[in-house]
Amino acid sequence: MPNYEALEELVVQVRRDILRMVHKVNSGHPGGSLGCTEFFVSLYNEIMELKDGFDMDGVGEDVFFLSNGHISPVFYSVLARRGYFPVDELNTFRLIDSRLQGHPTTHEGLPGVRVASGSLGQGMSVAIGAALAKKLNKDNHLVFSLHGDGELQEGQNWEAIMYAAGNKVDNLIATVDRNGQQIDGGTEDVLPLGDVAEKFRVFGWDVLEIENGNDLKQVVEGLQEAKNRTGRGKPVCIVMTTEMGNGVDFMMHTHAWHGKAPSDEQLETALAQNPETLGDY
């Protein structure tokens, strides 16, 4: 039984990290980061089998790829608090000479990151490649990936979705963050995605849905169920509905905070809604 209380404390602390990182440099993407906080916290602290330390090949452990790289704040915070690098380093987010680039990269050698992302639509192909390598290596561990819903407008995803099903890449769990928002507005207004789960299904994936991706229990149980469905001849997709800006009332129910930092006053309000739990960096 997961310790939901401890996970919730971590969620709140990660929210604080995200808000403070973005505020300090007056840039970055808080909305999608806050929406996926429960997912990252669950994945790295409850779901994935991880070795101590970091090596690029990730043989003998589960690996994760973030395709929608702009939500780097939540990725960095969760990696740091999982011990991949010092939590203090979050202080360098987006600054010159930092390993914490605006979008994640391997180029500066940040532990925990295995591919650069930011230019959208590329992560699923990379995740498939890593999953194929695991099969060749007879490594029974899994590959996880996260994708924005708006990102599915990039055609490369559908090449990858077709490939993974056609080639039975059944050690892959790809999660779609279905927050319904993208920079120019709602996904259904910008370019309708329609029924994402059904689209994956007709392409041949095993699909499950997490109705509330900001409910820790639903996220953990959804991810566990996805793990149970691996190894059965189909790649597994989780369509996870989330709320952008979750945990900060004025950042929710809008796409306005996709790529915008809070002011000093807004930061204070947001932090007051998320009292310190594990200690700020």
Next chain:
Amino acid sequence: MKYTDQGKKDTRSGFGAGMTELGRTNPKVVALCADLIGSLKIETFISENPERFYQVGIAEANMMGIAAGLTIGGKIPFASTFANFATGRVYDQIRQSIAYSDKNVKICASHAGLTLGEDGATHQILEDIGLMKMLPGMTVINPCDFNQTKAATMAIAEHHGPVYLRFGRPKVPNFTPENQTFEIGKALTLQEGSDVTIIATGHLVWQSLLAAENLENQGISVEVINIHTIKPLDDAAILNSVKKTGCVVTAEEHNYLGGLGESVARVLASHHPTPQEFIATQDTFGESGTPEQLMEKYGLNNKAIEEAVLKVLKRK
């Protein structure tokens, strides 16, 4: 001439032969192809190593991403298709998922340049060297014949980092030694001379040797350098030669913008300004025709090289 044509062969078959060897000797090597197995000549690799081959279909963007992912887990992926689809079509995938991510992927591109022939300009990429050499960390190799392409294919498996390996479709003279060792970044002086240096890459190397033979008969002493590696460029070999000869002709099956000629010009401008003539396409697309007709029309054969040499000699 000290080099003789051992029989015409296509460079893509040299790639295929190299892959066959790698399949037998290096278990880390895996191959990917986007619906062009026959054109890339990798049937033997596939039949001998079916578990290490990935058919991705007509989906080159996905192929580049899968190749990047396969390196995570220690594989050495050789992703192969036509040069146009291996570069221009997937530039951003190569840039972010491979080059910027420091992935050990070998991008293997056949049917480069005009000599693809009758299919025409949609398939005849003349910009690929420029696209690839601009990517930080990318090694760019354009071997000249079957034997050298085979050697290069095997050599890049031993080099850690992204590589662009460019070769072609037509059968051309095979004149370099069988079972040669291939040293990435090391220019090969094919013949020594004192009046002019011809620096050539790919299919133009043989044409340069033909031109040199004719020029020697006219009493002109020609040095011919085979630059199979365009990046990193062998600056020292270039400078040592032009310091002796005082003028240079570069020759390549590529646009004069962004190709070998510009890379050589940069080295010379920085260290030893020297008159240079460019044998290359002049910022144009290709068209349908036989390889020979196209190389004639676009000024990429031995005759064009001879004329360029006579022109550059007057500028000394």
